[in-house]
Amino acid sequence: MVMLAWATLLLDTLWAAIPAVGFGMIFNVPRSALPFCALGGALTYGTREVLLYHHLSIEFSTFSAATLIGVIGVFWSKRYVMPRPIYTVPSIIPMIPGKYAYEMMISLVSMNKDGVTDALLSSLIENGLHAISILFAIAFGLVLPSMYYTKRQQPII
Secondary structure: OHHHHHHHHHHHHHHHHHHHHHHHHHOOOOHHHHHHHHHHHHHHHHHHHHHHHOOOOHHHHHHHHHHHHHHHHHHHHHHHOOOOHHHHHHHHHHHOOHHHHHHHHHHHHHHHHHOOOHHHHHHHHHHHHHHHHHHHHHHHHHHHHHHHHOOOOOOOO
């Protein structure tokens, strides 16, 4: 049973690498960086899924995965002399909260069509807060490592 779970996780991480590479190709990431985007996308999605399996919240799991790719992206950018977002931004694409944003919009459209009910309003707020929280977790997770590991060449003043 555990072997099946690991096989499913491995397959899901391989599927998560595809949108990361696709996003990199759309935004003209150099060809030499695309394998790193695929690895980053698989790694972030896999990390988040493992943390979710261990009953951590989706926001904390997403933040942890984004922080991990942020740290790795800082080192890759220094090693291969490319800007950090080339590696990190495509890598977080598989973690975008599409399901929560979709459910929020469905609730909003249903409220417009059928009128406001407690259930629809609750669904709108709950899914909207999940989507926003996940987006903030991704943003802060990507930013924190670069703030910590970036050394200034000149003083600010």
